[in-house]
Amino acid sequence: MSPSASHISSQLRQLIYYHLDNNLIRNALFLAGRLHAFEPRSPEASYLLALCHLHSGQVKAAWEYSRSSRGTHIGCAYVFAQACLELGKYIEGITALEKIRSLWISRNTWNKHSETRRQHLPDAAAIFCLQGKLWHAHKDLHKAVDAYVEALKLNPFLWDAFLGLCETGANIRVPNIYKLSPEMLAMISAAPSSEYSPTFEKPPTSAPLQVQPNANHNVDPFVSLHSRVDNSSGYGSSALWEKLNGSSVSVSSINAQSTEGMETPVAQSEADEFRMGGGSGADPSWDPPLAPARKTRTIQPRGLDYGADPPPKMRAAAMKSRTRTRADAEDSTAAQAVREASAPAIGIGERKRTVSGQVAHTSGLQPPEPGAPQRRSVRLFNQIRPTTSKFSTAAGALGSKEGREIKKVKAPGVKSRTVSGSTMGRVVSGNRKPAGEGTEGEGKEGRVTSGSTVNGATSGPTQKATLTDKTKDIESLSWILDLFSKLAGGYSALSSYKCQEAIQMFNSLPQSQRETPWVLSQMGRAYYEQAMYSDSEKYFVKVKAIAPSRLDDMEVYSTVLWHLKNEVELAYLAHELMEVDRLSPQAWCAIGNSFSLQNDHDQAIKCFKRATQLDPKFAYAFTLQGHEYVSNEEFDKALDAYRHGISADSRHYNAWYGLARVYEKMGKYKFAEQHYRTASTINPMNAVLACCLGLILERVGNQRAALQQYGRACSLAPESVVARFRKARTLMKLHELQLAHTELKILKDMAPDEANVHYLLGKLYKLLHDKANAIKHFTTALNLDPKAAQYIKDAMESLESPDDDDEDMT
Incomplete structure (x- = not known):
């Protein structure tokens, strides 16, 4: 076939x-x-x-x-x-x-993945994220932002979408992204309870439901029933529950059995005691349930065949009488008690008959056994004959005994369940219990077991445990969201070049998260953007110690070493990166910086070209290539390289700065001002860009605008000597001498060995007609920079006739 x-x-x-x-x-x-x-x-x-x-x-x-x-x-x-x-x-x-x-558009599979479940098709959040990348690559930033935002609304853990949002330069409110939304709480609450409670674990040996007709199933069938009924509400796949529970019964068939006859499924032992009355304490007024509308194939309860019509003698040929086990001999006293108590049992049993005289059964009283043969009731009947046979080997292995013996042994309170005694707790007649719930006997059997259900809903400790687990899940989700909020806040601040804020956010992380390569790299970049190269180097050294094979951000590290003039470390870094991946653009950038530090600009250009060939979207390599062309005074090629960098990343402010610098060298101040402003708009926290823009404005004669830019640079970088020097010089040009004097006194304390500072102070005292101090500072400047002797001597000779010449020595 x-x-x-x-x-x-x-x-x-x-x-x-x-x-x-x-x-x-x-x-x-x-x-x-x-x-x-x-x-x-x-x-x-x-x-x-x-x-x-x-x-x-x-x-x-x-x-x-x-x-x-x-x-x-x-x-x-x-x-x-x-x-x-x-x-x-x-x-x-x-x-x-x-x-x-x-x-x-309506697919959302967040919180539906686990070790045992997977969704192989993408949901709306993943598709929105991909749409954002496509729009971003297409240079339509508005639509890219919209797509990224939609993706993060559905799944805030899409880090790719957040990074893309930062790269577009959008104004991001991080706390609004990483917070517990009502939709997330609803999805957690709607998750199957089995995801949060150990309902698939094997019940303890003392559980009253350990008597199972089929030894092939190691999991309690009623626990699996509970899991499947819970799953019928529409969460997850029924096939998954069947695999985890070791069965293949569909949810619909279980529901049909559980709703037929009685409201909730009951274990076989409990059903027997409901029919029997259970001995002392039985309520004679207990009304038995109505008979089902159809005959069931369920076996007649053990110990209830007295006075009933004999069942058909359909004995399987393979079943033979087995000899008594040692446990039977030990329980002979209990068996005698069962025979003595047979009369009251018959009385109760007679009251539970249908019109035809058969004992009333319900399909819910028999535990469902997935995979059992169709003639299950006949097979079990042949195994529980009250005189000679025993239960099947599987049932016997779990500690079950003959039907008559079970009936009376359950009467006294039992402390533990062993193979020699009773396995079921006692049930008082008239006190019906739902499936999976322990009986209220005299011993420990009266406890409620885990996995108890009432109409498919958890009850008792199981419900409390499930709620506790979901509460813990919400707490853990809140912790992860808080972690993401700090990481995202730091990266967003760094993308906006708010470097000090980014460093504070990253420092607020737990130490285990802070000492990771990604976070350390971001902190190194933050210090690099502030021109604090020594501090930046410390973080990148940590990165290399933790992750020697890391490539991301290594081009920045190589530039840091270039600024520090550390040739040995830079050459060693380039060698290491080549060993990691010789086809990575970061490795070729490090090699190019190494050649550049040795003033071999042609070789450096070749290396940067190789980097751009390996990754045409690597904007930083284009920018470094442009810098080398400027060093060779090949301005046209430099302009071309910078434009390629802007094409690869429109927010790469270094390329805009390079373009402005080339136009400045070419004397095209209008274009230089335009590109400096663009670069400053992208990175408004960069003091160097503010100084460059102020210098262009000063050269075109706009002194007030230049002073404003220098003042901004001083506020952004209070320790910047260049910004404060240019600010003081501009104040002198505007004849605001007292303000200039204040700035120069601060500057003298910051850079006492700078010849230009003393020269400018001499010029200031000359304008203030303070000849003694002017000569003093001119002399100091001459001692610090003998090469500028001609400029200083000319200034000293002109003390008798002060003029407006206030240019510095450079």
């Missing part, structure tokens, strides 16, 4: 996901080819084949195989859009996702 096509394709898909999950991409790709050949028109087969090609790095093949079904299958459209992002076909990818918007 040939297998069905659906089973073959199902097996192949299972194998493909197995290999994908275990990162066996070549195997998955081979199997995906078999599935696609078997079902060439199946969108699922096309999706899996395209996905395997994408994971193996074959982007063009993934684009081709996903193209045919991109308009009907979410997975195909998603893989197609990812391939389009890599191939530069941005509009095609966006169009494919928008075409099937109705299929994915």
Whole structure:
């Protein structure tokens, strides 16, 4: 008999996901080819084949195989859009996702992944994130921001979407992103209780439900029943519960059994005692339940066959009488007590009969046994004959005895359950218990067991445990959101070049999170942006010690070493990065900086070109290449390199600064001012950019605007000698001598050995007609910089006739 096509394709898909999950991409790709050949028109087969090609790095093949079904299958459209992002076909990818918007817009699989569950198709949050990347690459920043925002609304843990949002330069309110939303709380509350409580664990040995007709199931069938009934509310997959519980019974069949006859399913031992009355304490006024509308195939209760019509003698040929075990001999006294108590048991049993004279049963009284044969009741009947036979081997292994013996042994309070005695607690007649709930006997059997249910809902300690676990889950989620909020706050501040704020945010992290390569790299970048290169180097040294093979941000580290003129460390860093990955742009940037520090600009240009060939979107390599062209005074090539850097990243302020610097050298001050302003708009916290802009404004004659820029630079970097010097010089040009004198006194304390400061002080005292102090500072400047003797002597000779010449020696 040939297998069905659906089973073959199902097996192949299972194998493909197995290999994908275990990162066996070549195997998955081979199997995906078999599935696609078997079902060439199946969108699922096309999706899996395209996905395997994408994971193996074959982007063009993934684009081709996903193209045919991109308009009907979410997975195909998603893989197609990812391939389009890599191939530069941005509009095609966006169009494919928008075409099937109705299929994915309502999908949200957040909090639905675990070690035992997976969602192989993307949800709306993932697709919005991909849309944002496509729009961002297409240079439509407004639509990119909208897509990133929608992705973060659905899933705030999409770090890619947050990074993209920062790269667009959007104004982000981080606390509004990383907070517990009502939707998240609702999804946590709606999650299956089994995700938070150990309902799949094997019950303790003392549980009253340990008597099981089938020894092949190690999990209590009533616990599994509870799990399946809970799952019927629509959370998760029923197939998952069946696999975890070791059964294959569908939810619908269980619900049909549990609602037939009695309200809740009851264990077999409890059903027997409900029918018997259970001895002393029985309430004779207890009204038995109505008989079911149809006959069931459930076995008659053990010990209730007295006075009833004999069942049909359908004994299996394989079943033979077994000899008594040692436990039977030990319980002979208990068996005698059962025979003495048979009369009252018959009395109660007679009251529980249907009109036809049969003992009343309900399908809910018999525990469901997934996978049992159809003649289960007959098989069990042959095993529990009151005179000779015993239960099956499986039941006997769990400590069960003959039906008559069980009936009386349950009467006294038992402290523990062993193979020699009773296994069920005593139930007082008239006190019905729902399934999975312990009986209220005289001993410890009266406790409620974990997994108890009432109409499919948890009760007692299980409900409290479930609520406690969900509360803990919410607390842990709040902790993660707080962690993400600090990380995102730091990165957002750094993206806006608020470096001190970013450092404070990163320092507020727990030490275990702070001492990680990513966080240390961000702190190194923050100090680098403030031109605090020594502090930046300390953090990058830690990064290299923790993660020697890290490549991200190493181009910044190489520039830090370039500014520190540390040739040895820079050469060593370049060598290390080449060993890690010689095809990484970061390694070639480090080599280029090493050549640049040795004034070998041609070799440095070749290295930076190689970096841009490896990654055309690596804007920093274009900028470094432009700097080398400026050093060679090849201004046209420098302009071209900077423009390529801006094309790769429009917010790369270093490239805008490079363009302005080239135009300044070329004497095109208008263009230089324009590009300096653009760079300063992107990075308003950079004091160097403010100084450069002020210098251009000063050269075009706009002294007041230049003074404003110098004042901003001093506020951004109070320790900047250059900014304060230029501010003092501009104040002197505007004849605000007292303000200039105040600035120069501060400057003299900051840089007492700077010749230009003393020279400017001499010029100031000359304007103030303080000849003695003027000569004093001119002499100090002459001693500090003998090369500028001509300028200083000319200034000293002109003391008798002060003029407006207030240029510095440079």
